[in-house]
Amino acid sequence: MSVPLLRVRGLSVQYATRRPGLRARAGTVTALDAVNLELAEGRSMGVVGESGCGKSTLSRAILGLVEPQAGTVEWRGQLVRRSDAAVLKRMRRELQGVCQDPFGSLDPRMTIGESVAEALDALEGIRDPAAAARRIAGSLEEVGLDPSLASRYPHELSGGQCQRAAIARATIVRPRLLICDEAVSALDVSVQAQIVNLLRDLSERHGMGLLLISHNLAVVRYLCQEVVVLYRGRLVERGPRDALFAAPLHPYTRALLAAVPRPVPGAAPWAAPIRAMADPADLPEAAGCLYRGRCPAADGMCAREVPALRDADAGHLAACHHPGATLVG
Amino acid sequence: MSRTLLAIRDLDVDFDTPRGRVRAVRSVSLDVAEGECVAVVGESGSGKTQLFLACLGLLAAQGIVRGSASFAGRELVGADATALNELRGTRLAIVFQDPMNALTPHLSIGRQLAEVVLDRGMMNADQARARSLEVLEAVGLDDAPSRLRQYPHQLSGGQRQRVAIAMALMTKPSLLIADEPTTALDVTVQAQVLGVLHQATRQGLGLVLITHDLGVVAGIAHRVAVMYAGEVVEIAPVAELFSAPAHPYTSALLDSVPRLDAPADGRLPGIEGQPPPPQASVQGCAFAPRCPRAVEACRSAAVPQHRGVARSVACHRPLTLEGLGA
């Protein structure tokens, strides 16, 4: 049994809240609560959820940008800790990321050529200008940018071009896994399609895995073989793409799918089986299922017991006391 | 036949920039009737927002507007500030994309809602409060009385956007212009907000929905206008637009959207290239460089308008001429 490329175990991250809410207590917000996942080499996984579900925190924790309060991240079997520089350095060469804001992820005072060169220098130690220039030109071409754009600044380019540059920077060292945190969400539809295709091409050509974090289920379905659903920091469903989309088990997943607007005239996404979102300050305490405030199928057990992630069918798991229940909105 | 609320005719919007004159909107004509939702679809740089800012007199100082936009018979273009102020926020309301910016952080929700009508002397304090409760319920916010005492930072993004819509509805406007109202929202919240807007149109509100999201359009719009590089390239009833788009850009856009109900393997057909930057003056059709159907005439000759009863398209070689008069 080969070691999975990435393994996350029991990952928990909390943030201190600076401003108390209605319950005037400066406390902590749980961004992630004991999340487990595993990704094999070359595979692509989508992490979906809405705001506050912790998906961005997950990507930041994996990339080592935020320290978890509990749990571990293992890269190719090795425990990754922010204090262990050598392991971290090795991981960085093999794990890179692209984030949402194409203009924000590039230093506005550096040309995109310089930004890409920085990756080459930091991760592979290549400083010789001639050698670097060749690699940079090749990388820009691979992402569909004309190499002459290397001397341009981010504000001179379009969102799509900047995002391509960010992808070039992340992939020039041929990482084994690329984490895309809402990488296409800020782009126009036609450009989004181009970038989705690009990511897929790169992934297939280089055997590069993808961890796609997105609220856009359709895009995730396009790129990912496996899907994980987060709700308020907890992993509520996980499964192979087709199974999850065809027969979602967790009521939240079903509500999410029903709410996605479909380009079909007359489709009414407001009929999704979900109750109005509760006031953020009144959200139920951590006992029991966190979704019960919005779930049409919630009952007493849901208030008492935290549902564990249970296997329903060949790798398709859900954390629910009533998976697959019939829902009425 | 419901009456026309907003009639835009040959509207042009130019900007004088240090790099020369830039055309943001070219010759747009569009009507919106009572109880109708018209979606204006386009990507960045299509001019969809500038078009309506121009109609409402909210353009930046360097903007130059030509043409006509009349609301319930009154001309908006070139109207003086007093006349515009009278209409804006009362019969003609607008909701923007970012819910955080629409609400003043240091005033309570109740105060902000009431201000809309009290400032204009439209109601007294009691009436204002009653109306505030009414609109909050209409937008689906529960426990309306305590909402009035809350402050914007105590609400989630979706709740704030609903409050912004409630504010727009306070004066019972006849026309609401909503610019990307749900783009910043979670999909489940988006669904609820769209439900609110849909309900409002059923009660007679005219709605202009500016968006880039075709899925949103399909659910709520009656007619759709597609914009590209400052021009309206196609207008059609929603069913026809989706089933038989006439303009190649519309068709390509529809194909670019990843769908949950289509096979997910294989390439997403995108559109090559990018939209032209606003300053480029265009010979012929602006979409020609990216159009799979383009021929020589598309690049040089002026683009003909084909108009039918309910549809129109600006194209040399439309995909279909169904519904587009002889």
Next chain:
Amino acid sequence: MSEGGLWNDAWRRLGRNRAALVAAGVLVAIVALSLLGPLAGRYAIDHVDWTLSPLASPPSLANGHWFGTDSNGRDLFARVWSGTRVSLLVAVLATVVSLVIGVAWGATAGYLGGRVDGWMMRFVDVLYALPYMFFVIILTVVFGRSLWLIFLAIGAVGWLTMARIVRGQAMALRQREFIDAAVTLGLPARRIIARHIVPNVLGTVIVYATLTIPQVILFESFLSFLGLGVQEPFTSLGRLVAEGATEMETAPWQLLVPSSVLALLLLCLNFLGDGLRDALDPRQG
């Protein structure tokens, strides 16, 4: 598409700001005069013109004392420009020192955050709280009056505000995604600070520096007013103003001329600073 990016854009924007351009022109003229003035004038700065009676004489074209003379019969034209030169020298040098120290301190504190930031900024707070005028006076008494002492005193205080400002900017920058990207690349903190934080605060720093120079000049003038500034026969604008003030009623030109130059200098620097702030305001993309 702009060639050469941001500085070009900024330059062009500055060029369109008429007030800033005029201010820059006047500034250049003042600097030129301060360098050449004493040479162009007909008298040396310490030459006492015994032919005048009284010694303090008003401006006149006839006797070559274009700005008049001071109470000791020395040519004011030469002294004013020589004084301007000293004031500018002190101001620019002190500003450069405070810039270098302040930017390095503030960028590091702001980026690192946490306890390091806490200690670094507490240090700044303590220095801020010290009555530096007191120190300057004590130091002057102990070490005697010298240009270097003044320049040190001013520099030692000037960097504090710069550090605070840069720290604020650095903290904001730290949240931006390109900093995350740099961390993801595994870049060490010092490299991130040098390559990503500092270049992005330069805009604010430059603007603040041009607005600091007037403050420094005023401070030096104040020290001179107190009698703690430069020594004879050298002079600074501040000293000239101080001396002129005592003769205000009998020889008003002794106050008016140096104050006018001082005021003009400050005005130009402020206009230029405003112009730079508008020009460097990152309204790109």
